[in-house]
Amino acid sequence: MLRLDDEGPVVLADGLGAPQGLAVHGDDLFTVDVEQRRLWSVSRTTGECRVEAEDLAVGLPPGIERRPDPALFAHGVPTVGGKPTPQGHTEAG
Numbered sequence: 632m633l634r635l636d637d638e639g640p641v642v643l644a645d646g647l648g649a650p651q652g653l654a655v656h657g658d659d660l661f662t663v664d665v666e667q668r669r670l671w672s673v674s675r676t677t678g679e680c681r682v683e684a685e686d687l688a689v690g691l692p693p694g695i696e697r698r699p700d701p702a703l704f705a706h707g708v709p710t711v712g713g714k715p716t717p718q719g720h721t722e723a724g
Contacts (some may be wrong), residue, residue, distance in 0.1 A: 632660060632673055643678045644671065651689075665689045 632644040646664025655661075656714070659672045670684040691697060 632662070634675060634678075641678075643675070644673045645678050647671065663687065663689060 632642075632647070633640040634643050634652070635641075636683065643660070645664075647664045648705040650671075651662060651665050653662050655675075658675050660675060661670060661672050664668050668685065668687045668689055669682050670687060672681050672683050673679070687691060
């Protein structure tokens with residue numbers, strides 16, 4: 632996690648395995664490290680890092696395997712005046 636100052640980027644937190652998401656509350660940033668299954672808080676001013684919760688239930692439940700195909704498809708979704716582009720915009724055609 633970086634803070635951008637006038638002098639450039641400043642490292643606030645390093646070594647997170649697989650951070651997912653970001654929330655701000657007051658002076659603190661919060662992120663979930665899914666690799667270590669921890670909720671981290673990081674002070675935006677001091678850079679102090681704290682583990683707020685451990686052993687979080689993140690990832691797939693036991694016995695469930697990840698599907699090779701995406702879970703959400705847009706194939707066949709109606710458009711107005713053309714076909715959808717990869718970005719979700721419509722091309723005339």
